Amino acid sequence: MTQRIRVFATCDIGDALNILRQKGYDLEVYPAPEAPPKSLVIEKVKSGIDGLITTLRDPIDAEIFAAGKGTLKVVAQYAVGFDNINRADANKYNIPFTNTADVLTEATAEFAFFLMGALARKLWPAEHLTRENRWGYWHPYLPFLGDEVTGKTVAVIGTGRIGQAFIKKCAGFDMNILCFDPAYENHDYIKAIQEVLDFRFQRGISRERVTIRYTPLHEALSNTDFISLHAPLLRQGESPTPTYHLINETTLRMMKPTAMLINTSRGPVVDEVALARALRENWIAGAALDVYATEPLPADSPLRDPAIADRCRLLPHFASAARITRLSPDPNQGMAGRCVQGLVDVLEGNYGGDITKMPNVVNKEGFAK
Numbered sequence: 001m002t003q004r005i006r007v008f009a010t011c012d013i014g015d016a017l018n019i020l021r022q023k024g025y026d027l028e029v030y031p032a033p034e035a036p037p038k039s040l041v042i043e044k045v046k047s048g049i050d051g052l053i054t055t056l057r058d059p060i061d062a063e064i065f066a067a068g069k070g071t072l073k074v075v076a077q078y079a080v081g082f083d084n085i086n087r088a089d090a091n092k093y094n095i096p097f098t099n100t101a102d103v104l105t106e107a108t109a110e111f112a113f114f115l116m117g118a119l120a121r122k123l124w125p126a127e128h129l130t131r132e133n134r135w136g137y138w139h140p141y142l143p144f145l146g147d148e149v150t151g152k153t154v155a156v157i158g159t160g161r162i163g164q165a166f167i168k169k170c171a172g173f174d175m176n177i178l179c180f181d182p183a184y185e186n187h188d189y190i191k192a193i194q195e196v197l198d199f200r201f202q203r204g205i206s207r208e209r210v211t212i213r214y215t216p217l218h219e220a221l222s223n224t225d226f227i228s229l230h231a232p233l234l235r236q237g238e239s240p241t242p243t244y245h246l247i248n249e250t251t252l253r254m255m256k257p258t259a260m261l262i263n264t265s266r267g268p269v270v271d272e273v274a275l276a277r278a279l280r281e282n283w284i285a286g287a288a289l290d291v292y293a294t295e296p297l298p299a300d301s302p303l304r305d306p307a308i309a310d311r312c313r314l315l316p317h318f319a320s321a322a323r324i325t326r327l328s329p330d331p332n333q334g335m336a337g338r339c340v341q342g343l344v345d346v347l348e349g350n351y352g353g354d355i356t357k358m359p360n361v362v363n364k365e366g367f368a369k
Helices: 014-022 038-046 062-067 087-092 105-120 123-131 161-171 187-202 217-222 249-254 272-280 323-327 335-347
Strands: 006-009 026-029 051-054 074-077 153-157 176-180 212-214 226-229 260-263 286-289 312-314
Touching: 006 038, 014 026, 014 323, 014 335, 038 051, 038 062, 051 335, 062 087, 074 335, 105 123, 105 161, 105 226, 105 260, 105 286, 105 312, 153 161, 153 217, 161 176, 161 187, 176 217, 187 212, 217 249, 249 272, 272 286, 323 335
Parallel strands: 006 026, 006 051, 051 074, 153 176, 153 226, 176 212, 226 260, 260 286, 286 312
Antiparallel strands: none
């Protein structure tokens, strides 16, 4: 009798897990909404599981890989990011890990755009004014006004998949777009967007001609009304173009006092202490964050300062939290489906068993011949 494939999931990712059950896998799912303690994950890996489904909350390093030596065959990450997984350790122990790129692109990009609009039009203080029964009159500009998004200039920091999807949405609002990417400039995409913008103007769809182009970082930050971050987290020594604390006191001071910052990329891309100070001292006008250096956001975070609450929107790592994006079992639509597909590809030897050809495997370099 063939031994059943064993998988432990650190989180319930919905109906997509039924695919594994239907295949006859021996599946165990951690039932609580919180992340399991690392000691429990080590215990499960030591017990001889073949596959491990993880989230950004789970630290996956040499301790985990060593516990699964000889038995653990794959770590399937339920996220596009994998800051929690030590890539060097995965390669050392010859264990591939997968992620869920592409399927959360549009959901994350539209969320970033919605954050920009909510911040600019001051939806949060406006709703509080109404709910707290402090709205006693109508006036053209009192108690406050927001800012239009249409026709403004936006800096897009990071022009990978999500950055490109965000650019596409900004183009629809006739925004001038300045792009900066620390690693790779996709000039073909930028050229295509400019062609669309020109066509809209030529056909009278847009009243004014707007442009898109790559610029140095200081120009992108100092000449824009909004800055949206879509860069990966790269620490010193990991890349010739690190992004850790890319937004810091120096770069915040480059921004206009009317500028607003949106971060849906990775928390440590922003120096949160510097950002809180920038908001308190009015170096910039506002910020909206969905990711943080430590998650959940600590109670003593400077970002929680009541003095900046009207200008600082704080969301719970929520950008991809749309029903289809998070839970669809279809690997072409949902993170859950793509996570399971990545796991199955490795465990069942799809693509001729060649890990370097498996589209969802991240650390292909560890298996190149």
